[in-house]
Amino acid sequence: MRRVEAGVTRGQRVAFTIDGASVTAFKGETVLAAARAADMPIAGWCNMGSCGECMVTAASGMRVRACLTPVAEGLSVTTHG
Numbered sequence: 001m002r003r004v005e006a007g008v009t010r011g012q013r014v015a016f017t018i019d020g021a022s023v024t025a026f027k028g029e030t031v032l033a034a035a036r037a038a039d040m041p042i043a044g045w046c047n048m049g050s051c052g053e054c055m056v057t058a059a060s061g062m063r064v065r066a067c068l069t070p071v072a073e074g075l076s077v078t079t080h081g
């Protein structure tokens with residue numbers, strides 16, 4: 001289900017965590033965009049996968065770029081190693 005809020009079409013609500021803190025985002029957003037919207041401190045500069053400033057660790061242990069990683073229900077990332 002898509003929602004329109006203030007002229008912006010949003011995807012379904014998605015809950016995930018950053019450093020154990022719950023964050024609500026919308027399907028189609030990246031982890032970095034959701035973090036910024038929630039005032040969570042994830043660094044980032046280019047927002048296109050080039051600089052590597054936004055690296056986070058997924059629950060699988062893989063290091064991923066938050067600006068390229070879509071949010072997903074139950075996703076868990078940490079900002080420290």
Ligand code: FES
Nearest residue numbers: 045047049052067
């Ligand atoms: S913000 Fe530059 S790689 Fe993500």
